[in-house]
Amino acid sequence: MPIKVLVTKPGLDGHDRGAKIVARALRDAGMEVVYTGLHQTPEMIVTAAVQEDVDVIGVSILSGAHMTIFPKIMELLREREVDDIVVIGGGVIQEADVPKLQALGVREIFNAEATTQQLIDGIERVVAEFGRDRARRAAARS
């Protein structure tokens, strides 16, 4: 089954060229990409991710607000009892913040130099690591 990814841009940052390039690249890699558009709140992101039942939430942040946005996303996922969606991020994120984000449960951070191929490989890897559990849990629930 295809990997389903939410590609989203939170906050006030109005530049989504990169997010669209990512969406297109993931599409060409055979993934089903739900694109939310700009100016998403954590509430909107988590609502979309839950309704779409995506494997991965990919958050693109260039504005520097990542230490506000990511904790809120992780908190809302916990609140809604969703434990089977992987959160990853990309954009302009300082090296020093990466361990802090990982401690919050953000699985992977791709910096601005990452190629689309690295992103595709990274998503396939985290879904293989985490997603197989997800399919097993889905089967167990049914």
Place this chain on the structure above:
Amino acid sequence: MISQRVHRDLARVISAVENGIVPLATALATLAAQGHDRAASRADVIGITGPPGAGKSTLVDRLIEGLRNAGESVAVIAVDPSSPFTHGAVLGDRVRMQRHAGDVGVFIRSMASRQAGGGLAPATHDAVLLAEAAGFDVIIVETVGVGQVELEIVAVADCIVVVTVPALGDSVQTIKAGLTEIADIFAVNMADRPGANRTAVELKHMVHEGRREIPVLQTIATDGTGIAELLAAIEARRGVQTANAGRAVRFEVLRRARDRAAHAAAAVLDSPEAAGVLARLNAHQITRNDAVDTLLAMLGGPVHAH
């Protein structure tokens, strides 16, 4: 009562059915076991179809707003195309339906059309039945942007709104078969653009010459003009048994058979055994017809073209 938990559980069973992990019956049983109430009566299913870029998603956004104001819970299944080459898809219908994220009475699900060719995804009908079982009052199905012959929405929706825009063609377009035959309501969207009156008049002539009374409305989805009239027209059709019911069943059976056949054919084509067939075709050693014959033989069972 729709809760966040309904959203999560419904989303998960839709995925399970969409990915062939469980059959529909099992998914319905799962929802029931999770204690989700079925809607008090059958859900009303509204189909929204029309060409790409006609404003279907924006119109759906407006319909959600109106239905919510009337106290109805709404689930939306929005289909966008899958690549026939990579199977990937970009699903962008949500972009136009942003305002409802904080409203638990609204559930929006995007679906890639996968191998299906009729404007819907293989699992769209199942998703509608699951949303109904989860307790939603109204279910809106938005097709991919369609041309003239992607009509499978007929098998799913109680009421079909065909959305068109001004100046897509002259009056001959309105008497062509296909899309114009399945409308319960026509909405000429972007009605502030030149040619809207003429398009509406041509559709009205076509309707008048036909057998049914079909409203032809003008809407501007971006500012909400005409939405109240559209909602009233949809409301007037609620519970009305359509002449489509019989052929809808036939459509649905045909669709499922074709989807399965297409799926099986794609699987065979991707198999190592079929690699030689495509190689010989590319080397001009066999014709396309030969390749299809070989493919069908590999599928097993007699499959005839006619």
